[in-house]
Structure formats: C-alpha cells, structure tokens
Amino acid sequence: MTETSDGDADGTRIIDGEAVAADVRDDVAAHVETLEEEGVTPGLATVLMSDDPASETYVSMKQRDCEEVGIESVHVEIDADAPAEELYETIDDLNEREDVHGILVQLPVPDHVDKRRVLRQIAPVKDVDGFHPENVGRLVAGDARFKPCTPHGVQKLLAAYDVETEGADAVVVGRSDIVGKPMANLLIQKGPIGNATTTVCHSRTRDLEGKLATADIVIAAVGVPEFIDGSMLKEGATVIDVGINRVDADTEKGYALVGDVEYESAKEAAGAITPVPGGVGPMTRAMLLYNTVKAAGLQSDVALDLD
Numbered sequence: 001m002t003e004t005s006d007g008d009a010d011g012t013r014i015i016d017g018e019a020v021a022a023d024v025r026d027d028v029a030a031h032v033e034t035l036e037e038e039g040v041t042p043g044l045a046t047v048l049m050s051d052d053p054a055s056e057t058y059v060s061m062k063q064r065d066c067e068e069v070g071i072e073s074v075h076v077e078i079d080a081d082a083p084a085e086e087l088y089e090t091i092d093d094l095n096e097r098e099d100v101h102g103i104l105v106q107l108p109v110p111d112h113v114d115k116r117r118v119l120r121q122i123a124p125v126k127d128v129d130g131f132h133p134e135n136v137g138r139l140v141a142g143d144a145r146f147k148p149c150t151p152h153g154v155q156k157l158l159a160a161y162d163v164e165t166e167g168a169d170a171v172v173v174g175r176s177d178i179v180g181k182p183m184a185n186l187l188i189q190k191g192p193i194g195n196a197t198t199t200v201c202h203s204r205t206r207d208l209e210g211k212l213a214t215a216d217i218v219i220a221a222v223g224v225p226e227f228i229d230g231s232m233l234k235e236g237a238t239v240i241d242v243g244i245n246r247v248d249a250d251t252e253k254g255y256a257l258v259g260d261v262e263y264e265s266a267k268e269a270a271g272a273i274t275p276v277p278g279g280v281g282p283m284t285r286a287m288l289l290y291n292t293v294k295a296a297g298l299q300s301d302v303a304l305d306l307d
Contacts, residue, residue: 012273013272014272015240015274017278017280017281018278020282020283021153024289028293029068029069031306033070035297036070038302040296040300041070042292042295043101043102043292043296044066044073044100044103044128044289045076045100045103046062046063046075046104047105048077049110051080058106062104063075065285065289066292071292074094076090084113091105091121091122095121095122095126101128101295103123103127119133126299128149129146130148130149130182136182139182148178148179149287149288150283151183152291153283159193165194166195167197168217169215169217170196170198170215170218171199171212171217172198173220173221173222173228173260174242175200176221176223180221183221212228212234213233213234214234217237217238218261221243221260223245225243226245226261227261228260228261229262229266230262230266235269237269239266240273241274241275241279244259257277259275
C-alpha cells in the first residue's frame with residue numbers, strides 16, 4: 001500500500017497521535033476553565049523515587065504538560081534508598097490534600113518498595129492511572145471511573161480515525177496490567193469503540209502468526225522491538241503500536257526509538273498504522289491530563305462532559 005494522509009482507499013493512513021493528543025489537550029484546557037469558574041484549580045501530584053534518568057524525564061514532561069493546560073503540578077522526590085514507609089506516608093499526605101486531585105507514582109519503584117501496596121495506597125478517586133484494584137474492578141464491570149491512560153488513548157485514536165470496532169476481529173499482543181488486559185477489556189465492552197471479538201496473545205500463545213493473519217485490528221504491546229512485521233498482518237488491518245523501544249543505531253544519540261511493529265513492512269500491508277514515536281505515546285500523556293481533570297470534577301462535584 002502507498003502511504004497517504006487523506007485515507008484514500010488504496011493508501012495507508014498514518015494515525016497522527018500528536019494531532020489527536022493536541023485536540024484532547026484543548027478539550028482538557030476548556031474543562032480546566034470550567035473548573036476554575038467554580039473556584040477549583042485541578043492539581044496533579046507526581047512522586048519520583050528513582051535515580052533513573054528516563055523516569056526523571058517522564059516526570060518533567062508530565063509537569064510541562066500540566067502547565068500547558070492550566071493544571072497545578074505538585075512534585076515530590078524521595079531518595080531511592082529511603083525507607084519504603086517514606087513513600088507510603090507521602091501518598092497518605094497527598095491523599096489528604098484538597099489541592100491535589102490526582103496522584104501518580106512514577107514506576108518502576110525500587111525493589112524494597114511493595115509496588116502493589118503503592119497502587120492500593122493511592123485513594124481510588126485520585127488514582128488517575130486507573131491501577132487501584134477498585135478502579136480495575138470498575139473497569140471490568142463496565143463502570144469505569146478512570147480508564148488507564150494508554151488503552152483509553154488507543155480508544156481515542158480509533159475513534160478519531162473512524163476505525164470500526166463493532167464485530168471486528170481484534171488481537172491484543174501483550175497481557176500486562178497496564179496495557180494488554182485493560183485494552184482487551186475495553187474492546188469487548190458494549191458501546192463506542194467496543195463490541196470487538198478480541199483475542200489476547202502472549203509469550204505462550206501458539207500460532208501467533210495465524211491469529212494475526214485474520215485480525216482486523218492489531219494492538220501491539222509486547223515490549224519487544226519490531227516483533228511483528230508486515231508479513232504477519234492481514235491486508236488492510238489497523239495497527240496500533242504501543243511499544244517504544246530503544247535500539248542501538250548509527251545516530252547522534254547512538255540509538256533509535258522503534259515500536260513492537262517493524263514499521264516499514266507493516267505500513268505496506270496495513271490500512272492504518274501508528275508511527276513510533278508520534279503515535280500512542282502522546283495520547284498516554286494527554287489522557288493523564290484528561291483523567292486529572294475528571295478527578296477534579298468528581299471531587300468538587302462539578303459536572304464535566306467526560307467519559
């Protein structure tokens with residue numbers, strides 16, 4: 001297929017995550033104004049307990065995103081060698097703060113910290129990642145308070161590009177709690193961007209190629225660089241590449257970012273595809289802002305038109 005931007009029948013549509021994310025941020029900014037008219041300034045707290053430069057970069061990006069849309073950013077840094085109790089107590093303090101509507105603990109946390117306790121410690125109504133067991137249960141029950149940011153962002157991309165999910169055969173490659181499981185659950189639910197017949201594949205799946213060959217929609221979230229190539233895809237499939245992997249490359253930085261899908265060959269087979277970078281990544285960040293504003297509305301009893 002030939003790459004196009006206008007969706008011609010004989011061309012591959014490149015799904016522009018940056019553009020859709022910009023629309024989401026505009027929507028969020030408008031809701032921030034609505035909240036401020038009611039005397040509420042949305043606040044997002046980020047907590048970093050890591051010396052990992054990548055984690056530091058991610059947190060600083062989230063802080064900048066907040067500033068752009070008018071969300072107040074609160075940042076707490078804890079030494080990576082500090083006792084786990086210091087993190088737990090920090091979360092408790094943030095749970096009590098009325099100016100903090102969303103709490104995000106940057107993962108991964110050090111080995112001596114109980115990750116599951118961290119996720120349980122955050123008040124469910126401030127869990128803007130959507131990882132608290134209560135919020136996971138509500139998602140599965142079809143009554144989501146907060147949809148996890150990446151799967152929700154994928155839904156927004158599919159909607160923006162009018163990808164038909166009802167009755168479609170969808171394959172999610174990856175079964176993580178963060179992406180794979182919630183993504184599959186959203187696709188099978190009744191309603192817009194749902195009603196798909198969904199298969200979840202993973203490292204123990206037999207005949208992955210056979211399952212991909214019949215998939216109308218492929219969500220790649222396995223965390224392996226260029227794991228899926230064009231020869232494995234059904235002609236005209238919609239391919240959403242959630243992966244972002246750093247590989248050695250002859251570049252100024254010494255590396256390149258690639259997805260879980262080998263882009264060039266997949267683009268020849270796909271009807272629509274997300275690039276890496278510039279596809280799902282911007283949507284994940286935008287949906288965090290979306291969830292934060294939703295949390296502020298819920299905690300302040302201000303009605304906002306958000307799903």
